[in-house]
Amino acid sequence: MKPLMICHNTKKILNSKRVIRGRIHSVFKRVCNIITPEGILIPLISHQLSISPGGILVELLQNQEFSSMGFKRNLEVEVLDMILRIEGMVELDLTHASQWDGKPPAFEGVGRKDLKKNVEVLRHIVLNAASYEGVASIFPEVEGSILGRVFKEKLPINHYSSYILPRMLKLINAIKDGKEKEIIHTSKEIIGFGPGLTPSADDFVAGLMISMIYSAIYSNVDIKPLVSNFARMVEEWKLRTTIVSSEMLRHAAKGEGSEDVKVLMMGMFSLGATEDFEKAILRVINHGSTSGSDMASGLYVGCVLFFNIHNERVNLFE
Amino acid sequence: MNKSVRIQKNKYYDSVTLMLVSKELKKLDGVNEVLVGMATDLNKELVGNLGLSNNEIEELNANDFFITVEWEREENLEELLLKVEELLNKKDEASDDYSPATLSSALKYMDDANLVIISVPGKYAYQEAKKALNKNLHVMLFSDNVKVEEEKELKEIARDKGLLMMGPDCGTAIINQVPLAFGNVVNKGHIGIVAASGTGAQEVSVIIDKLGGGISQAIGTGGRDLSKEIGGIMMLQGIKALTEDEETKVLLLVSKPPSPEIAEKVLQAAKDGGKPFVVSFIGGSPEVVEKYGGVYGASLEDAAIKAVELTGLKAKSMDSNMNLEELLKDQLKLLKPEQKYLRGLYTGGTLCDEAMKLLSKDIGGIYSNIPLKPQLKLENLNISKEHTCIDLGDDDFTVGRPHPMIDPSTRQERLLKEAEDPEVAVFLMDFVLGYGSNPDPAGEMVPFIKRSKEVMMEKGVEALYIASVCGTEKDPQNLREQEAKLKEAGVIILPSNAKAVAFSAEILKYQAKR
Amino acid sequence: MNKINPLFKKELKVVNVGLKSFATDLKQQDIQVIHVDWRPPAGGNERMAKLLNKLK
Numbered sequence: 001m002k003p004l005m006i007c008h009n010t011k012k013i014l015n016s017k018r019v020i021r022g023r024i025h026s027v028f029k030r031v032c033n034i035i036t037p038e039g040i041l042i043p044l045i046s047h048q049l050s051i052s053p054g055g056i057l058v059e060l061l062q063n064q065e066f067s068s069m070g071f072k073r074n075l076e077v078e079v080l081d082m083i084l085r086i087e088g089m090v091e092l093d094l095t096h097a098s099q100w101d102g103k104p105p106a107f108e109g110v111g112r113k114d115l116k117k118n119v120e121v122l123r124h125i126v127l128n129a130a131s132y133e134g135v136a137s138i139f140p141e142v143e144g145s146i147l148g149r150v151f152k153e154k155l156p157i158n159h160y161s162s163y164i165l166p167r168m169l170k171l172i173n174a175i176k177d178g179k180e181k182e183i184i185h186t187s188k189e190i191i192g193f194g195p196g197l198t199p200s201a202d203d204f205v206a207g208l209m210i211s212m213i214y215s216a217i218y219s220n221v222d223i224k225p226l227v228s229n230f231a232r233m234v235e236e237w238k239l240r241t242t243i244v245s246s247e248m249l250r251h252a253a254k255g256e257g258s259e260d261v262k263v264l265m266m267g268m269f270s271l272g273a274t275e276d277f278e279k280a281i282l283r284v285i286n287h288g289s290t291s292g293s294d295m296a297s298g299l300y301v302g303c304v305l306f307f308n309i310h311n312e313r314v315n316l317f318e
Numbered sequence: 319m320n321k322s323v324r325i326q327k328n329k330y331y332d333s334v335t336l337m338l339v340s341k342e343l344k345k346l347d348g349v350n351e352v353l354v355g356m357a358t359d360l361n362k363e364l365v366g367n368l369g370l371s372n373n374e375i376e377e378l379n380a381n382d383f384f385i386t387v388e389w390e391r392e393e394n395l396e397e398l399l400l401k402v403e404e405l406l407n408k409k410d411e412a413s414d415d416y417s418p419a420t421l422s423s424a425l426k427y428m429d430d431a432n433l434v435i436i437s438v439p440g441k442y443a444y445q446e447a448k449k450a451l452n453k454n455l456h457v458m459l460f461s462d463n464v465k466v467e468e469e470k471e472l473k474e475i476a477r478d479k480g481l482l483m484m485g486p487d488c489g490t491a492i493i494n495q496v497p498l499a500f501g502n503v504v505n506k507g508h509i510g511i512v513a514a515s516g517t518g519a520q521e522v523s524v525i526i527d528k529l530g531g532g533i534s535q536a537i538g539t540g541g542r543d544l545s546k547e548i549g550g551i552m553m554l555q556g557i558k559a560l561t562e563d564e565e566t567k568v569l570l571l572v573s574k575p576p577s578p579e580i581a582e583k584v585l586q587a588a589k590d591g592g593k594p595f596v597v598s599f600i601g602g603s604p605e606v607v608e609k610y611g612g613v614y615g616a617s618l619e620d621a622a623i624k625a626v627e628l629t630g631l632k633a634k635s636m637d638s639n640m641n642l643e644e645l646l647k648d649q650l651k652l653l654k655p656e657q658k659y660l661r662g663l664y665t666g667g668t669l670c671d672e673a674m675k676l677l678s679k680d681i682g683g684i685y686s687n688i689p690l691k692p693q694l695k696l697e698n699l700n701i702s703k704e705h706t707c708i709d710l711g712d713d714d715f716t717v718g719r720p721h722p723m724i725d726p727s728t729r730q731e732r733l734l735k736e737a738e739d740p741e742v743a744v745f746l747m748d749f750v751l752g753y754g755s756n757p758d759p760a761g762e763m764v765p766f767i768k769r770s771k772e773v774m775m776e777k778g779v780e781a782l783y784i785a786s787v788c789g790t791e792k793d794p795q796n797l798r799e800q801e802a803k804l805k806e807a808g809v810i811i812l813p814s815n816a817k818a819v820a821f822s823a824e825i826l827k828y829q830a831k832r
Numbered sequence: 833m834n835k836i837n838p839l840f841k842k843e844l845k846v847v848n849v850g851l852k853s854f855a856t857d858l859k860q861q862d863i864q865v866i867h868v869d870w871r872p873p874a875g876g877n878e879r880m881a882k883l884l885n886k887l888k
Binding site for chain 3: 424
């Protein structure tokens with residue numbers, strides 16, 4: 001096992017003290033989460049996946065998995081002078097891992113026409129390739145409500161999506177109005193809802209936040225009000241969801257997502273990065289069983305919402 | 319109505335596992351509702367709304383995991399819990415049980431993959447195959463119902479990239495000794511096969527094995543490769559590759575008779591390659607093959623024998639301890655003079671075709687769903703008449719059900735029906751073993767053979783059951799065991815389809831004169 | 833560029849798209865195989881499937 005990349009925030013945290021002791025929080029095939037006493041989650045991520053905020057990307061041997069390598073919940077983890085040790089099993093020297101930053105980079109925006117095309121591509125792919133077992137299928141309805149139109153697509157509904165739709169519409173309206181109180185109030189009925197370790201509704205909201213922030217950067221609109229509202233909302237309800245999910249939301253509120261999400265967003269908004277756009281969407285969608293689809297659905301809606309708020313819908317969605 | 323709840327405190331499962339659990343439980347009989355998830359407040363609320371909650375769930379927190387199920391019958395509970403256990407533990411199995419949803423994501427997990435087997439419905443097959451070729455992967459395309467233009471495009475892409483594009487409709491290949499899709503486990507050796515027919519390839523490879531020879535590679539091309547439209551692209555490439563392959567000393571080409579210009583092209587390529595080659599254009603003529611210096615195989619068996627001999631081996635006898643003349647005499651005694659007809663019930667299309675071609679010169683016209691001449695097409699495919707040979711693997715019989723090599727029910731039913739006809743003298747059958755096929759084709763058929771005998775007995779007649787088993791002792795079904803089961807049921811087993819056909823021909827010729 | 837003869841010298845590593853039994857058979861023979869849990873693209877909507885494929 002070899003460290004390849006480390007999230008710069010994590011590096012900062014680890015550098016801030018000589019020793020940090022934590023334990024293993026959860027183990028999956030391709031992710032092993034470490035949790036610090038302060039409740040910060042540091043995922044060790046197999047190179048087969050893309051790095052995500054807070055994470056350390058490590059190279060595993062072919063077919064190797066954390067779950068079959070003896071990684072177990074509650075094993076002690078120690079990071080001393082940037083050397084990470086897990087109870088005699090692993091020693092990772094993190095000093096040479098390259099730094100990764102999940103936050104939206106500065107970019108030169110694509111032309112309006114290309115953006116319109118990209119947004120449509122995202123919509124088509126979400127519509128056709130996403131899994132609808134979480135809440136992803138609410139997007140045509142949400143979109144319709146934002147734009148005041150009725151979309152003919154009828155996607156499969158399930159308990160989760162029918163339950164969450166009216167609540168999501170309320171949150172969307174609150175964001176539209178930019179009222180912090182309302183945003184916090186309505187999101188209580190959303191965060192932590194749905195199947196999965198990161199509940200589906202959280203994935204959707206994370207996508208929505210990230211996409212709105214990228215949209216704002218693209219449009220040269222100050223992101224501070226958005227970021228502050230999102231941060232408040234996420235902080236307020238972090239105990240209503242799983243730790244893995246609240247960490248995801250915390251990052252997403254700053255516009256930070258996994259490398260795949262970042263590539264998707266850059267493919268959509270930035271000049272000269274369109275080549276892998278479709279693949280990036282599919283990679284995001286293929287993440288987890290419904291997580292990626294829920295997030296992609298949120299990414300789409302976030303963009304629609306932002307441009308609607310800023311009165312640019314005409315050219316984008318006709 | 320019952321509720322069942324299973325809880326694990328502070329337990330984390332990945333979302334793929336959770337979704338799998340929920341889906342699989344829903345499939346169980348009597349299960350109405352399943353919710354699987356982390357016990358967040360809102361999830362608990364949903365569970366409550368659906369009436370699936372209880373005190374235990376109420377007390378959980380966001381990092382606990384729960385499954386709650388509503389089911390109708392109490393007796394399911396145990397099954398249910400077992401299933402949950404099994405599903406949750408599944409994730410601990412090796413990574414190769416991970417099934418991504420697309421080719422691209424599969425390649426993330428196996429970035430050094432070199433071959434893709436595609437068996438999706440025909441209308442999607444082209445796209446999937448194209449994706450694979452574009453990623454520089456060799457393709458075996460099992461799917462049929464692919465358009466000719468699409469096939470041509472795929473094969474041209476493959477040719478330009480130097481890749482295998484086996485198929486569409488390619489049922490069999492053996493690459494690097496690995497049988498793919500429908501293939502038998504055969505000895506390694508020096509005969510390289512290029513075949514436009516799946517069962518054709520199976521039959522020659524199995525016979526080569528029985529004769530003591532072996533295979534270097536068996537490349538499938540799909541049935542349409544030697545048509546004018548496709549122009550034999552894959553066969554030409556296969557010939558080239560085997561020509562350059564050091565392990566291959568002799569080439570064996572198998573196909574239905576191709577269009578003449580394509581045949582000449584293919585034969586020219588084989589000749590240019592400089593290695594000895596045997597050609598079995600089932601039912602074709604020897605002249606054109608010999609003109610190009612090739613050896614002509616009159617049947618699949620004949621082709622296999624000649625190929626083995628060309629590698630310098632002496633072919634082993636396949637039926638050493640059988641006295642066919644004695645057997646024939648014995649068997650003929652069982653038949654009444656009015657029993658004159660053949661009923662061939664085949665699962666392998668090429669074997670059926672070969673049977674008709676070899677038999678026609680001895681017994682005349684044979685009705686079929688895949689007749690040699692249009693006028694011999696059965697008016698009603700479900701009703702045989704006079705001599706009839708049926709390919710039960712043809713589309714006519716496989717709509718909405720698996721191929722008869724996998725699902726024997728069409729042949730089981732058909733045999734019972736044929737037994738109603740007291741004029742039948744011979745039931746001729748093939749049993750195809752190997753990977754892909756039914757795990758026990760002989761065992762599946764035996765009870766129906768026995769019952770059909772009873773049906774005939776009631777009419778005071780007895781028919782002969784003649785079969786060949788296309789397989790080896792190394793196949794998962796094991797040739798010897800399969801043969802033993804059939805022999806037990808009174809079936810006469812011959813070591814090849816050609817031999818089974820020849821034996822049947824003797825009987826039918828004799829009966830015709832009575 | 834001929835890639836067929838090089839294949840003959842390599843260990844076979846298979847991706848199986850479609851019928852699962854083909855993958856199971858290969859696994860039984862200790863051949864490295866990964867099975868793709870294929871679903872019709874665009875939930876069976878052909879027009880969309882074509883569109884998606886153009887995108888890819």
